[in-house]
Amino acid sequence: MRAHTLTLSPPMETTAAHLSIQNVSKVYAGRNSFIDKTLRRTSPDFTAIADISLEVEPNTFVSIIGPSGCGKSTLLNIIAGLSAPSTGAIVLNDKPIHGPGPDRGVVFQNYALMPWMTVAENIRFALETVYPNMPLAEQNNIVHEYISLVGLRGAERKHPHELSGGMKQRVGIARALAINPQMLLMDEPFGALDALTRGFLQDEVERIWEQDRKTVILITHSIEEALLLSDKIVMMTRGPAARIAQVLDVPFPRPRKREELDQYPEYHELKAVMEHHLSFETRVVEESRVKAGV
Amino acid sequence: MTNQALQPAIAPAKPFRLNSNQKATLLFFIILIVFLTLWELGARLNLFLPIMPSASQTLKDFWFWISDPFFDYGPNDKGIGWLLLTSLRRVTIGFCIGSAIAVPLGILLGLSPVVSKAVDPFIQILRPVSPLAWLPLGLALVKDSEKTALFVIAISSIWPTLINTRFGVSNVDTAYLNVARTLGASRWRTIKKVILPAAAPNIVAGLRISLGIAWLVIVAAEILLSGGIGYFIWNEWNNLKITSIITAILVIGFVGLILDRLFALLQTWVSFGQRS
Numbered sequence: 001m002r003a004h005t006l007t008l009s010p011p012m013e014t015t016a017a018h019l020s021i022q023n024v025s026k027v028y029a030g031r032n033s034f035i036d037k038t039l040r041r042t043s044p045d046f047t048a049i050a051d052i053s054l055e056v057e058p059n060t061f062v063s064i065i066g067p068s069g070c071g072k073s074t075l076l077n078i079i080a081g082l083s084a085p086s087t088g089a090i091v092l093n094d095k096p097i098h099g100p101g102p103d104r105g106v107v108f109q110n111y112a113l114m115p116w117m118t119v120a121e122n123i124r125f126a127l128e129t130v131y132p133n134m135p136l137a138e139q140n141n142i143v144h145e146y147i148s149l150v151g152l153r154g155a156e157r158k159h160p161h162e163l164s165g166g167m168k169q170r171v172g173i174a175r176a177l178a179i180n181p182q183m184l185l186m187d188e189p190f191g192a193l194d195a196l197t198r199g200f201l202q203d204e205v206e207r208i209w210e211q212d213r214k215t216v217i218l219i220t221h222s223i224e225e226a227l228l229l230s231d232k233i234v235m236m237t238r239g240p241a242a243r244i245a246q247v248l249d250v251p252f253p254r255p256r257k258r259e260e261l262d263q264y265p266e267y268h269e270l271k272a273v274m275e276h277h278l279s280f281e282t283r284v285v286e287e288s289r290v291k292a293g294v
Numbered sequence: 295m296t297n298q299a300l301q302p303a304i305a306p307a308k309p310f311r312l313n314s315n316q317k318a319t320l321l322f323f324i325i326l327i328v329f330l331t332l333w334e335l336g337a338r339l340n341l342f343l344p345i346m347p348s349a350s351q352t353l354k355d356f357w358f359w360i361s362d363p364f365f366d367y368g369p370n371d372k373g374i375g376w377l378l379l380t381s382l383r384r385v386t387i388g389f390c391i392g393s394a395i396a397v398p399l400g401i402l403l404g405l406s407p408v409v410s411k412a413v414d415p416f417i418q419i420l421r422p423v424s425p426l427a428w429l430p431l432g433l434a435l436v437k438d439s440e441k442t443a444l445f446v447i448a449i450s451s452i453w454p455t456l457i458n459t460r461f462g463v464s465n466v467d468t469a470y471l472n473v474a475r476t477l478g479a480s481r482w483r484t485i486k487k488v489i490l491p492a493a494a495p496n497i498v499a500g501l502r503i504s505l506g507i508a509w510l511v512i513v514a515a516e517i518l519l520s521g522g523i524g525y526f527i528w529n530e531w532n533n534l535k536i537t538s539i540i541t542a543i544l545v546i547g548f549v550g551l552i553l554d555r556l557f558a559l560l561q562t563w564v565s566f567g568q569r570s
Contacts, residue, residue, distance in 0.1 A: 082472055100476045112469035115568045116491045125487060129477040159566070179477065 017093050017103070017182035017215050019056040019079070024088035025049055025241075026074050048074045050241035051088070054234060056183075059213045063226035065274065066236030066245075067281040072219045076187050079217065080106050092182065102130040105176030107186040111168040113160040113175075119147065120156040123175045130179040146174040149208060166197040170204070177208075183215035191221065202228055203258060210255045223274045226250075227267065228258055235274065238281045245277060347537045355537035356544070369520060370529065374545060381512050381522040382549070384440075388447025388515075389508040393501060395448070396455035400500075403456075404463025404493070405485070417456065425450040425511040429518070443515040451508040458500025462493030495565035502557035509550045 030043040049071040056062050064072050077083040079090055081100035090097040092104070113122050123143045127134065147153055150170040160168055169189055176184055189205075190198040202225050209216065209229070220226050226233045233248040252264055261267050312320065330349045337348035347355075363375030403410040425446050432445035466489050474484040516524025523542055530538035 080476055082475060100472075100478065102476070102478045104476065106472075106476045108469060108472070110469055112473045114470060114473075114488065114491070116494075116566060126473075126477050129474070129479045129483060 018058050019183060019215060019217070020091040021052055021054040021056070021075075021079070022089045022091060024052045024075070024078060024085045024090065026071065026078060026083070027086040047241040048239060050243055052242075052244055053088075054244065054247075056215055056217065056232075058215055060231040061209060061213075061216045061218065061229055062232045062234060063218045063220055063230040064234045064236060065220055065223070065226050065278070066242065067238045067278060067285050068221070069285065070236045070239045070242040070281075072236060073187055076185055076217065076219050080104055080185050102179050103182045105179060105181035105184045107169070107172045107176045107184065107189045109188045109191050111160070111165075111172045113168055113171055115160050118157050118159055119152060119163070119171050120144075122160070122171055123147065123178050126175045126179050142178055146178040149177070149211070150174045151204065164197070165193050166201055169193065169201060173205070173208070177212070177214075181214070183217070186216065186218045188219050188221065190225070198222075198225075199258065205229060206256055223271055223278070224258075226274070227252075227261060227270060228256060233270075233274070235277050238285045245281075246273075248273065345534050345536055347540075352537045352540050355535075356541045359538070359541045359545075372521070374523070374526075374541070377521065377523045377526045377542075378545065378549060381516065381524060384443055384515070384522060385447060385505075385508045385512055388444045389451050389505055391444060392448035392451040392504060392508065393455055396452045396500070396504070397459055397497060400456045400459025400497070401463050401485075401490075401493075403460040405489075407464070410460060410464070417453065420449075421453040421457075425514045429514070433518070439518040443519055446515045447508050447511050450511045451504040454503035454507065455497070455500035458503070459493065459497045462496025462500075463489055465496075466492040492568075495561065495568055498557065498561045498564050502554065502561060505553055505557055506550065509546070509553060513546070 026048045028046040028048060030045045032042055032045075036042045052075060054062075064075065066072050074083065078085045079097075081090075081097055081104070114125065117125060120143050123146060124139055127139050127142060131139075144153075144156075147156055150173055152167060152170055152174070155163065155167065160171070163171070172189070190201050193201065206229055216229075218226070218229060227250060230250050233250060235245045235248065236242050237245045248270055250270065251266055252261060333349040336342055337346060337351075359374045363373045363378075365371075365373040366376060403413060428446045428449050429442065432442040432449075433439065436442055436445055470488050470492055471484070474488050479487070512522065513524035513527055516522045517528055519525050523546060527539050527542050530536075530542070
């Protein structure tokens with residue numbers, strides 16, 4: 001099956017990418033013009049993330065976890081090219097990134113499926129856009145292959161409003177993978193799902209990743225999710241001016257099973273470290289919000 | 295001793311009840327009958343001008359026009375079906391011209407905030423102008439009365455489509471646009487495959503309002519013309535035949551309703567799945 005895909009998608013090799021995040025920060029300019037000053041409505045610049053550097057090795061699954069509002073999504077949008085960094089650079093395979101491109105597949109939190117397209121059409125739209133010269137038969141093969149990969153066979157002709165949240169996100173994952181990107185960016189992909197569906201989809205992602213070990217960056221709130229899926233977990237401090245607090249290695253062998261993870265002694269250690277960090281950061285954030293009267 | 299509750303219930307006389315639809319229908323007929331009765335009384339008691347016919351006379355004449363819509367006894371004496379077809383043809387052409395301008399222009403304005411801001415004052419000033427006010431200008435511009443009618447219909451029906459198209463195109467969900475951007479879609483492909491389908495419900499909603507206006511304007515537009523239901527009203531006013539005018543009003547209203555329903559169907563079709 002995989003060899004099949006390799007021959008089907010000639011334009012890009014599946015050799016996964018090395019991503020280098022170099023001193024990236026993002027500052028949202030405040031109101032500071034002459035008019036704002038005369039009207040006395042100035043506001044200070046807001047630094048979302050400050051001076052973040054990170055090396056993501058090829059074929060690794062990296063999770064970024066941090067308190068809410070710490071700029072995780074800002075960082076992911078910068079890597080995706082949807083937003084430009086204020087300073088620093090993102091370098092993918094020794095080439096700096098300027099803007100979005102199909103070398104990075106993105107899975108969105110709100111699924112972002114086109115409601116007027118069926119499941120198959122949503123995936124085909126991505127394929128056609130990235131490989132405009134691909135013959136129709138080949139497109140059909142790839143569309144069906146990825147629909148089977150995410151377990152949606154039989155739902156090809158359904159429209160998004162006929163699908164559950166979990167099924168929608170599986171289409172989102174299939175769409176991101178079908179274009180055979182060098183890396184996959186996932187922005188809290190299961191955040192909007194109920195706990196059971198979330199667990200099921202996490203297992204699915206683990207299964208899919210075992211088949212095709214792309215470089216993945218996953219933004220998440222969930223400690224269990226990060227521990228199940230990641231090779232490395234990047235913990236961020238609270239915003240504004242969020243930084244990387246610590247990078248944890250997750251040494252569990254693969255393929256991983258949710259039920260078996262807590263056999264490893266490191267599991268409890270890692271979980272304790274993360275829980276301590278997150279609860280501390282979250283407490284400070286909440287206290288500062290109370291003081292600010294938000 | 296037998297339990298009272300376990301006894302087979304003797305069906306009590308079911309009170310006569312209407313559901314809400316039946317009530318509405320009943321009320322509709324009551325209003326209609328009261329209205330017709332007042333009208334009939336008013337005419338019999340000479341409360342109106344003598345040219346105002348009674349309700350019964352109007353119903354009789356209404357039936358005359360409706361029962362034989364396609365007679366043709368010369369240019370000034372045609373059945374109401376022919377008149378309608380003439381008017382529908384003019385409205386269709388005028389509406390198509392208007393839409394052919396409004397939709398592409400609306401897309402352009404929706405895509406470019408700068409052009410949109412620059413053109414907005416023109417739209418806001420011209421939009422509220424009465425269709426009648428365009429007549430002399432139209433005649434001066436295009437010289438021909440038939441073309442003037444089309445001009446008036448077109449220019450009156452531009453605005454809702456233009457404004458709705460602009461709104462729909464400029465308010466496409468950023469999630470869809472971000473998908474297109476991350477895939478590296480070209481501008482043209484993004485417009486064709488993402489922006490237009492996403493804006494389609496708004497565009498069709500605009501077309502629906504525009505068609506209603508185009509049909510509304512037909513009476514004014516046909517002041518200068520012969521043939522057509524608008525002309526018929528002006529002509530029968532000269533003949534002081536109010537029954538014919540009331541017939542025409544009802545027919546215009548009914549046809550307008552059908553046109554609106556057709557576009558409502560189109561609207562549900564293009565907004566498929568987008569309202570969930």
